[in-house]
Amino acid sequence: MPPPPNTTAGGGTLEKMTMGALMGTGVGLTIGFIFGMTSIVRAGPGPRGSIATLATYMGSSAATFGFFMSIGSVIRTDSPHGLPESYRTRSRLLAESPVRSAWRRNEPVEVKAKEVSW
Numbered sequence: 830m831p832p833p834p835n836t837t838a839g840g841g842t843l844e845k846m847t848m849g850a851l852m853g854t855g856v857g858l859t860i861g862f863i864f865g866m867t868s869i870v871r872a873g874p875g876p877r878g879s880i881a882t883l884a885t886y887m888g889s890s891a892a893t894f895g896f897f898m899s900i901g902s903v904i905r906t907d908s909p910h911g912l913p914e915s916y917r918t919r920s921r922l923l924a925e926s927p928v929r930s931a932w933r934r935n936e937p938v939e940v941k942a943k944e945v946s947w
Contacts, residue, residue: 842903845902845903845906846899846900846902846903847899848902849895849898849899849900849901849902849903850895850896850898850899851895852898852902853891853894853895853896853897853898853899854891854892854894854895854898856894856898857887857890857891857892857893857894857895858887858890858891860890860894861883861886861887861888861889861890861891862883862886862887864886864890865882865883865885865886865887866883868882868886869882869883
């Protein structure tokens with residue numbers, strides 16, 4: 830999936846980082862709840878109780894996912910103009926390949942295989 834277009838309405842780096850952190854925290858809380866409940870059901874709540882155990886799982890998972898999603902969202906939505914020319918040329922050539930255009934038109938593509946003698 831291509832990254833979303835870089836627009837001025839999307840905000841700066843801090844807004845992108847905040848949005849990634851919020852999304853990652855939400856995912857982390859959900860995953861932490863699932864793994865925490867699974868652990869509590871399988872092994873018991875432990876000496877601190879079930880709420881503290883569940884909170885530990887959810888908190889650590891939310892912090893980890895939030896941290897990495899904040900960094901990833903900034904990297905993913907970075908401007909494509911910073912890429913070297915070779916990357917932009919390659920992606921443009923791949924987008925204009927004859928096989929891809931035939932696939933878009935829903936035409937059958939003949940592939941001829943070479944005979945290899947061993």
